[in-house]
Amino acid sequence: xxxxxxxxxxxxxxxxxxxxxxxxxxxxxxxxxxxxxxxxxxxxxxxxxxxxxxxxxxxxxxxxxxxxxxxxxxxxxxxxxxxxxxxxxxxxxxxxxxxxxxxxxxxxxxxxxx
Amino acid sequence: xxxxxxxxxxxxxxxxxxxxxxxxxxxxxxxxxxxxxxxxxxxxxxxxxxxxxxxxxxxxxxxxxxxxxxxxxxxxxxxxxxxxxxxxxxxxxxxxxxxxxxxxxxxxxxxx
Numbered sequence: 001x002x003x004x005x006x007x008x009x010x011x012x013x014x015x016x017x018x019x020x021x022x023x024x025x026x027x028x029x030x031x032x033x034x035x036x037x038x039x040x041x042x043x044x045x046x047x048x049x050x051x052x053x054x055x056x057x058x059x060x061x062x063x064x065x066x067x068x069x070x071x072x073x074x075x076x077x078x079x080x081x082x083x084x085x086x087x088x089x090x091x092x093x094x095x096x097x098x099x100x101x102x103x104x105x106x107x108x109x110x111x112x113x114x
Numbered sequence: 115x116x117x118x119x120x121x122x123x124x125x126x127x128x129x130x131x132x133x134x135x136x137x138x139x140x141x142x143x144x145x146x147x148x149x150x151x152x153x154x155x156x157x158x159x160x161x162x163x164x165x166x167x168x169x170x171x172x173x174x175x176x177x178x179x180x181x182x183x184x185x186x187x188x189x190x191x192x193x194x195x196x197x198x199x200x201x202x203x204x205x206x207x208x209x210x211x212x213x214x215x216x217x218x219x220x221x222x223x224x225x226x
Contacts, residue, residue: 001173006156009154032213034213034214034215036217041219042219042220043118043204043206043217043218043219043220044157044204044217045217046214046215046216049213049214089156089157101159101162101172101173102159102215104156104157104158105156106154106155106156107156
């Protein structure tokens with residue numbers, strides 16, 4: 001089955017700096033890669049996703065890149081703000097449209113300091 | 115807005131008790147999921163359901179069962195709770211043909 005590795009486990013950046021979280025996956029059949037943000041006391045929330053037919057996707061201050069050959073994808077947050085502090089999870093699955101299973105990474109705790 | 119609700123935020127049970135965790139979604143989603151979240155292990159899928167009365171095992175189904183009698187409700191059952199089932203339990207739903215899952219706030223279960 002799919003295995004997703006996520007690094008780093010913790011990340012501390014100063015407000016205004018950029019943050020990068022990296023994930024690798026094992027199953028070359030995976031074609032959908034979402035990212036979730038989990039704030040304290042809440043369930044994870046989908047913030048951005050990418051499908052294997054594109055290499056990069058942006059949404060305001062966040063972007064995700066995908067390298068299918070190397071089987072890795074990354075989350076980039078620019079101009080970080082204190083409200084970006086949370087735990088971030090990457091995930092991978094073979095298909096976005098069936099009752100397929102997401103395999104999650106182990107999470108990255110991002111702390112944005114003033 | 116999609117809303118996924120879970121019956122309890124915090125629950126304390128004794129070893130050997132039968133435990134029911136309830137999840138309700140209000141957006142007519144076909145797919146529903148139960149995960150457990152443990153530090154350093156991320157989210158692990160216990161069971162999922164893609165239709166009423168249908169269920170599929172996830173990665174860690176041992177010690178758990180599920181019930182989906184109505185489309186909006188997905189229940190997780192611990193037949194005989196054990197201390198190693200102390201965890202955060204997250205329910206999620208997703209409509210058919212879509213990508214993102216919507217999570218509930220979670221139930222932190224402690225088994226003593």
